[in-house]
Amino acid sequence: MIKVKRQKWARIRQGDIFRDIEFLEYASEVSGIVEVSKIVFPLVIVLTQDCDLEQDYKFRWSKKNVKTQDKWIISVIVAPLYNAEHVYEGSHLSELGMKMEPINKKKTPGKNLRKSEVPRFHYLEFPDDIDIVPSVIDFKHYFTSNVNYLKKRKKINFICQVSELYREDISHRFASYLSRIGLPLPQK
Amino acid sequence: MTDDQNTASSNDYDSGPETSTITQEIAHSATSQQSKEKYKTGQETIGKDVEQEKMEKAVRYEFEIDAEKYHIGKPKRLILRGKIIHD
Numbered sequence: 001m002i003k004v005k006r007q008k009w010a011r012i013r014q015g016d017i018f019r020d021i022e023f024l025e026y027a028s029e030v031s032g033i034v035e036v037s038k039i040v041f042p043l044v045i046v047l048t049q050d051c052d053l054e055q056d057y058k059f060r061w062s063k064k065n066v067k068t069q070d071k072w073i074i075s076v077i078v079a080p081l082y083n084a085e086h087v088y089e090g091s092h093l094s095e096l097g098m099k100m101e102p103i104n105k106k107k108t109p110g111k112n113l114r115k116s117e118v119p120r121f122h123y124l125e126f127p128d129d130i131d132i133v134p135s136v137i138d139f140k141h142y143f144t145s146n147v148n149y150l151k152k153r154k155k156i157n158f159i160c161q162v163s164e165l166y167r168e169d170i171s172h173r174f175a176s177y178l179s180r181i182g183l184p185l186p187q188k
Numbered sequence: 189m190t191d192d193q194n195t196a197s198s199n200d201y202d203s204g205p206e207t208s209t210i211t212q213e214i215a216h217s218a219t220s221q222q223s224k225e226k227y228k229t230g231q232e233t234i235g236k237d238v239e240q241e242k243m244e245k246a247v248r249y250e251f252e253i254d255a256e257k258y259h260i261g262k263p264k265r266l267i268l269r270g271k272i273i274h275d
Contacts, residue, residue: 025265029272036268042261083261095262133261 001125003163011057012076012150014050015167017132018157019043021078021150023143039096043081044145045137045162047174048073056147075144079174081135084123087113119177122170130160137170139177 004017021044025037046053052073059071086092088110090102103109113136114123122137162170 032272034268034270034272036270037265038268039263039265041263080263086262092262095264 001127002166004127004130004160005163006130006160008154008158009161010151010154011061012046012048012053012147012154013161014046014048014053014171015162015164016046016154017043017081017159017162018046018078018150018153019159020157021145021153023145041080043132043135043159044078045081045170046150047077047079047142047171049171060147073147076147076150077142078145078150079137079139079142081124081132081137084113084134084136087121087136087138116173119173119180122173124162126160132159139174142174 019042021041023039023041025039027034027036029035053076055071056073059066059069082092086094087100088103088105090100093100103113109118112118113121116123120138120140122139123134124132124137125134126132161167
């Protein structure tokens with residue numbers, strides 16, 4: 001089980017968990033008809049480095065006279081949290097028409113998932129007073145979200161922040177996953 | 189830097205520049221709508237950029253959300269389709 005902080009700071013922080021965050025897939029216009037497609041993720045965790053978020057907040061909102069916007073960031077990296085039970089079934093993206101690989105909960109694959117030994121996933125169990133079921137971060141499904149959008153969402157969509165030690169673990173594993181090197185399969 | 193140094197008053201939440209795009213504003217407006225309904229975006233949802241001010245005089249957007257109720261616990265896709273109306 002991880003430790004979390006419930007205190008709501010004004011700025012976005014690494015490890016923040018938000019509910020109901022939208023990802024804009026596309027916006028198109030054809031012959032006067034505008035179409036906007038978005039995915040609403042029930043839970044996401046902020047993965048952008050906290051120092052970058054801190055600098056962005058300081059220089060964007062402090063109202064100090066600064067000559068450049070050098071420290072502003074363009075977007076915030078987040079990754080979805082999926083209900084672990086749905087992940088075992090491979091059904092967590094069924095509403096998007098996607099079938100995922102099932103993971104046998106009772107056998108080695110399930111145990112490895114819960115021990116976060118699968119590079120792609122990070123398993124989280126929350127304290128009893130946090131209303132989140134055991135969940136899995138899928139690093140492959142990371143996306144970015146607008147800074148202003150997330151900041152506004154913090155007022156009502158913030159749930160908690162993963163404590164430093166645990167968020168560092170998540171950050172380190174995410175970086176490791178992104179920097180992996182795909183080697184070609186040996187020729188038969 | 190410590191947490192204390194980053195603490196901001198609640199007034200800081202909305203004190204910054206508004207840079208959201210039209211699309212984002214529309215999307216945000218749609219968030220709270222969980223059932224199928226029509227709504228319009230008026231001038232107040234469009235930014236203050238000069239080009240956008242020109243647009244808001246000439247164009248309105250009408251959207252209808254293709255939304256069922258959110259499926260609790262799983263990501264859900266929402267598609268909004270709207271017609272541009274020239275006044």
